[in-house]
Amino acid sequence: MTVNEWIKDNKAKVNNRYKPKFHFTAPIGWINDPNGFVYFKGEYHLFYQYHPYSAKWGPMHWGHAKSSDLIHWEHLPVALAPDQPYDKGGCFSGTALAVDDELILMYTGHVDENGKIRQVQCLARSFDGIHFQKYEQNPVIDERHVTNTTDFRDPKIFKRSDKYYSLVASTENNIGNVLLFESDDLENWMFKSVFLSAEKNQGKIWECPDLFSLGGKDVLIVSPIAYQQDGFRFANVNSSVWFIGEVDWEKGKFVTETVEEIDSGLDFYAPQTLLDDKNRRIMIAWEQMWGRSIPTDDLGHNWAGSMTIPRQLTYKEGKIRQEFVSEFYDQFHLIDEKEVENDFETEIPPLLEAEFRGDFILKIGTADEYVEISCADQTITVNRSQSGYLIKDGENVSDIRQCQLSSEYVKIALATDVSTSDLIINNDTVFSNTFYPKEEIGKIRIKSEQFIVSTYREKIKI
Known part of the structure; x- marks a missing residue:
């Protein structure tokens, strides 16, 4: 039985008592990080870390849904499943890029054998935005490019001028950083630079990087583990922050001006953004948190996790402003x-x-x-x-x-x-x-x- 057949046969077992109406949830099972949040061929696509077989974290798939209004979502077939030697432990987080009529996914292939973890970066492609084929050349970024593949994940793929780039979360000496890779053709990659490294108080690994421009500034989002609390800020063990500054593209470095916590609440992690056809920068995140029990699992409701209501971001008076997207108000x-x-x-x-x-x-x-x-x-x-x-x-x-x-x-x-x-x-x-x-x-x-x-x-x- 395929994963999509299993979901179809079992989704009626979900207890909807706590299911929100305006926040995205999966048909059944566990979800965490949004992946590949992208505008493609006139529709919003949301991929997400997904374990359909229980309401607990497990071997990661990429769930998939699409929407015309960011509020009402159509569930689509699972886009990626862990079925190759390089991703048999899970298809971990990543991002999506629309290239002409293709939708390209870049994700982390995860393998854990006898306690030895290997994480490498892989590609999949689709012409219809629904059915995806993994690249035969996978993985495309691995031990040929870096020495540490134990904590090496969550690629952010994008195009600038005539080159493709990928930011990948990594760690060195228990300090988080983001590495920058470059390619002319998506298949052949080279290491370019350490894009940004954490200060000692800023976390032991930075997960889920995202990069975009807003109001004349460059913004780098990361989700650090063990960011040191500062007064009321960064009170979660796992935080999400944005660095505001400017990219020096010649050196491949992010020059930071300010850093702020994105959300002060108890349940917010791994945000991703997209730019839509209205030139809006829209953000969505996992509205849950690691290390905490989830009552819908404890009560046997067969689902766990939701996404935030999408927010539009603007930059005004030296700060990034957030508001619910207009479609929510509609x-x-x-x-x-x-x-x-x-x-x-x-x-x-x-x-x-x-x-x-x-x-x-x-x-x-x-x-x-x-x-x-x-x-x-x-x-x-x-x-x-x-x-x-x-x-x-x-x-x-x-x-x-x-x-x-x-x-x-x-x-x-x-x-x-x-x-x-x-x-x-x-x-x-x-x-x-x-x-x-x-x-x-x-x-x-x-x-x-x-x-x-x-x-x-x-x-x-x-």
Whole structure:
């Protein structure tokens, strides 16, 4: 039985109790990193790390879906399965590149034999964007190019001028770095440079690199393991950050000006971006985190993991701004907008916007089970410790994340979607979190001296 036949025969076994409506999830099984997020032939394609056979991480496949609006996704056949000597342990993360009428995938072939790990970079191609053929010359980047293939993964493939490039995550002396490789034809590659190396506090390996230009700046995204916490920032053991600066292409080096955490929440990792036909830079990420239990697995629901609502990125006033894509807003219509003196309560809307000048407390849920979002003395606190099923964390037991604001003015956009809450503050700071209430989810309650609140509901489809 093929993997696609197995999915078809077993997907009805999924319990949908905690499945979100507006966040991407797989038909069945485990997902993590988005892969090959790309705009191809008029549609958005999302590939993802996928283990369909259980709700636990396992030998990685590339799941695949496509969409015309970034919200409603059509599940497609699994694009890559671990079936070759160089990838029999898993088809690990990578990226996609549209080349004329072809869609090229570059991924990491993973093999673990008797505790010895080998990770090499491989290619697959498709003309219809659905069926993929692995290159006969795979792997295309391996021990011929580097000495360390133990931690050597997650290629970012792109084209600049008349050459192809690939950024690959690696490590040296337990310090993360990103290596740059170059090719004229996709098949023959050469090592060009160490693109960027971590400082001692910046993690022991940088996973899932992405590179793009935004507002006249170059941006390098990486997801470091063991980035050292700095106040409220980088509180997750596994973080996601963006370096903002400029690429020196002659030397093959990234020159950093600033580095910031992308998302301050408990559940956000391995973001990828694409550029679409509207010239928008759009980002999506895995809305989960390593090292934590996942109630949908513990409860036997046969699925685990979702993606964030896609966000559009812009660069303004020295910072990268984030907002939900317009297609998400298109799903709703404004129900009510009002100025409130002290207390506000409503059935939980899928989208709520509010403006505060000073402190507030917002609770999502019931009197006994809730996620609390509060602001006091320009410090935002998100606390899910009372939200329902315990999410056990072997490395960091805190269910609280915080950030410091630069102003008393706070404008929030809050998307609550069954078991996820995506909170954007001033189009700048973001908290992505999951939670699993034992009872029905309840209401939203807000307390503040004076504020403006807008609630949105899903449009009725005729």
